[in-house]
Amino acid sequence: MMSDAAFLSRLREKLGTTGVLMDPAQCESYAIDWRRLFQGKPLVVARPSNTHEVAAVVALCRDYQIAIVPQAGNTGMAGGAVPDASGRELVLSLARMNTIRSIDPVGMTMEVEAGVILKTAQDAAAAQGRLLPVSLAAEGSAMMGGIVATNAGGLNVLRYGMTRALVLGLEVVLPDATIVNGLRHLRKDNAGYDWKQVFIGSEGTLGIVTAAVMRLLPQPKDSVTALLSVPHPQAALDLLACVQSELGDSITACEMMAGFSLGLVEKHFGLRRPIADGEWFVLIEAASTLSGLREATETALGHALQRGFALDGIIAESGRQAAELWQLRERITESEGKEGKSVKHDVSVPIPLIPAFLRAADEAMARLLPGTRINCFGHLGDGNLHYNILVDRHTADEVNVVVHDVVQRFGGSISAEHGIGQYRVAELDRRRAPEEQILSRKIKDAIDPDGLMNPGKVLPRKSAHGH
Ligand code: FAD
Ligand code: 2HG
Ligand code: ZN
Numbered sequence: 265m266m267s268d269a270a271f272l273s274r275l276r277e278k279l280g281t282t283g284v285l286m287d288p289a290q291c292e293s294y295a296i297d298w299r300r301l302f303q304g305k306p307l308v309v310a311r312p313s314n315t316h317e318v319a320a321v322v323a324l325c326r327d328y329q330i331a332i333v334p335q336a337g338n339t340g341m342a343g344g345a346v347p348d349a350s351g352r353e354l355v356l357s358l359a360r361m362n363t364i365r366s367i368d369p370v371g372m373t374m375e376v377e378a379g380v381i382l383k384t385a386q387d388a389a390a391a392q393g394r395l396l397p398v399s400l401a402a403e404g405s406a407m408m409g410g411i412v413a414t415n416a417g418g419l420n421v422l423r424y425g426m427t428r429a430l431v432l433g434l435e436v437v438l439p440d441a442t443i444v445n446g447l448r449h450l451r452k453d454n455a456g457y458d459w460k461q462v463f464i465g466s467e468g469t470l471g472i473v474t475a476a477v478m479r480l481l482p483q484p485k486d487s488v489t490a491l492l493s494v495p496h497p498q499a500a501l502d503l504l505a506c507v508q509s510e511l512g513d514s515i516t517a518c519e520m521m522a523g524f525s526l527g528l529v530e531k532h533f534g535l536r537r538p539i540a541d542g543e544w545f546v547l548i549e550a551a552s553t554l555s556g557l558r559e560a561t562e563t564a565l566g567h568a569l570q571r572g573f574a575l576d577g578i579i580a581e582s583g584r585q586a587a588e589l590w591q592l593r594e595r596i597t598e599s600e601g602k603e604g605k606s607v608k609h610d611v612s613v614p615i616p617l618i619p620a621f622l623r624a625a626d627e628a629m630a631r632l633l634p635g636t637r638i639n640c641f642g643h644l645g646d647g648n649l650h651y652n653i654l655v656d657r658h659t660a661d662e663v664n665v666v667v668h669d670v671v672q673r674f675g676g677s678i679s680a681e682h683g684i685g686q687y688r689v690a691e692l693d694r695r696r697a698p699e700e701q702i703l704s705r706k707i708k709d710a711i712d713p714d715g716l717m718n719p720g721k722v723l724p725r726k727s728a729h730g731h
Contacts, residue, residue: 271328272308278320283360285309294335294355295347299601301657302343302686306333306355313360315435315443315474322472323441325354331716332356332439334468336378336410339402341610342685344467344721345410353719358409361474364388372480373432373449378409378473385478394480397424401594409473415465417681419593420549422645423516424481426681427464433477434460439470439712447477462707467683468718470711484551487516488561489586492568492577493523493542497619500546500644503573507548510564514557517549518645519593525641528599529592537592540576546644547593549586593641600639600652607653607663611671612680615647625651625670632666633659648680664691684722693724 276284285291286308296303307330312318325332331353335345347353358378364385365375369392376385382396382403389396398411400418410416412434416427424430433447446460463470494500497520504518522544526537537545550561561579568574580586600606613621622640629636633655642649653663668678668691684692693701701723708715708723719725 268307271324271330274324275308275310275321278324279310279312279317283311283313283317285311291355294338294357297343297346298339299341302346303349304333304347304353305349305351306347307352309355309357311357311360315361315437318356318358318361318437318472318474319441319443321354321356322437322439325716326439326441326714329714329716330354331719332468332472333718334358334409334413334472336407336413337381337402337405339406340410340414340685341608341682342467342679342687344414344683344685344718346686348720356472358407358472358474361409362407365475367392367394367480368449369394369480371449372482374478374480375433375447375449375475376408376478377475378407378412380408382406382408382411389480390483393483395483396478396480397430398427401597408476408478412464412473412476413466413468414683415681417643417646417648419519419643420516421643421648421681422518423513428461430479431460431464431476432479434463434473435475436460436463437472437474439714439717443474447475449477451479462711465683467685467722469708469722470717482553485553486555486557487549487551487586488558489547489549489580489589490561490565490577491537491539491589491592492546492548492565492574493539494544494546494574495542495572497544497622499573500544501616501618502571503546503568504645506568506571506573507550507561507564510567511550511560514550514552514560515548515645516551517547517643519547519642520644520649521545521547521593521596521641522639524637525596525599525639526592528603528639529595532599532602533591533595535588535591535595538589539578542575546574547589596639596641600654604654605656606639607655607657607660609651609653609664609667609671609678610648610680610682611651611667611676611678612646612648613671613674613676615645617674617676618644618647618649621670621674621676622649624673625667628666628670629653629663632663643681646680647676668695686721689720689722689724692722
């Protein structure tokens with residue numbers, strides 16, 4: 265049996281001392297997720313600086329049968345980037361691979377390494393008049409490798425789709441250390457299996473994403489942001505349908521928040537909503553490269569108010585005011601964290617069923633834990649709600665089952681955008697049809713026969729499951 269000391273010394277040979285962290289104090293931030301729910305203990309943290317170094321680490325891990333936990337910005341919501349407590353798993357951090365390899369404003373593509381921070385990539389594209397559309401509140405920390413590996417959603421999926429819709433090419437390192445270079449800058453490429461789709465959203469369980477070619481769009485010249493209060497979720501849907509009919513696909517975001525959620529933001533950040541109180545609020549953003557957007561938005565929202573879909577509303581008068589309205593939405597997660605413990609759900613249901621789903625979920629929660637506070641907000645336009653219950657985590661499993669039962673009854677998904685990680689493995693396994701889980705296991709076994717890539721994430725550990 266080859267020793268840890270031999271492994272670690274060979275790792276240092278490959279990466280140099282800056283590429284290997286072993287001191288527990290230095291490893292601490294890699295061992296726990298940002299919510300401080302999932303605490304592990306890495307054997308070592310490897311920080312390769314290029315794709316060949318990634319492949320060298322993977323080869324070494326294969327030789328010594330050491331499991332690998334890929335980590336990018338460590339902002340994930342499902343504990344996927346954190347090692348287990350055994351002290352036997354290596355964390356492979358992509359943070360040093362942070363080069364933007366190219367931006368092509370004519371072909372509208374951008375090639376980025378896995379450790380490029382999303383905001384850095386957005387800004388670089390914007391400097392060339394182009395838009396990298398992925399947008400989320402964690403964009404100052406999340407990295408492109410993590411964005412791709414989770415197939416991140418976010419605030420403008422309504423218009424631009426999930427990350428998957430924006431990835432043109434991928435470079436991955438397989439568990440056998442092969443580097444597969446699929447970094448094609450092509451809009452159309454039907455040549456053979458589109459294998460990159462298997463890696464997008466695979467949460468580090470199939471291989472390491474080292475670089476990606478992202479699709480860019482023209483940077484809109486004009487955008488309009490509005491906050492409205494609505495009497496109930498059905499009115500929010502009517503409002504969405506109304507503005508969609510009038511503004512078409514210039515709508516980039518349609519977010520819904522309970523008054524309770526904005527109350528948390530006010531309490532913890534002192535940010536006040538600028539319109540009259542309501543049970544529910546909707547934040548709408550439209551963007552266009554053409555002129556006349558503001559007038560069209562004013563007309564559309566005027567119609568929605570006349571028809572009673574909205575009670576009150578405000579359209580931002582400046583970029584600064586628009587940013588302030590977005591702060592009300594983007595600060596909800598942090599406010600929830602400051603308020604205390606919570607049990608999160610990231611669910612989707614068919615869009616027209618949102619009001620009925622909310623009634624049923626609220627009833628189920630009232631039966632389970634009468635009087636519990638619910639922080640519900642999310643991406644209305646995508647049918648994706650964050651239905652977060654403000655209770656101590658020791659009740660998490662019971663709460664998850666109750667909420668997910670309702671989700672399942674409505675034909676929904678128990679993970680709309682955050683992924684499965686370790687948090688939702690058991691719930692996915694008990695709710696997905698066996699045929700789907702067996703197919704997923706076949707994919708995993710074909711690509712990662714030794715089971716060394718992020719074990720126990722997405723799929724149950726093999727020994728614990730029996731297939
Ligand atoms: P990490 O957390 O480091 O990793 C996430 C998963 O991907 C892990 O399983 C990890 O093993 C794997 N992984 C990471 N890098 C690689 C790689 N290079 N190769 C293979 N596997 C890899 N998510 C949304 O979808 N929508 C939102 O609106 C949203 N808002 C958020 C708001 C806040 C305030 C926070 C804190 C998080 C939010 N998230 C959201 C969740 C999170 O930001 C996303 O999941 C993001 O894509 C994770 O990126 P990361 O770089 O932090 O990945
Ligand atoms: C968002 O939409 C994120 O802001 C975070 O997906 C959701 O905190 C959450 O539960
Ligand atoms: Zn979200």
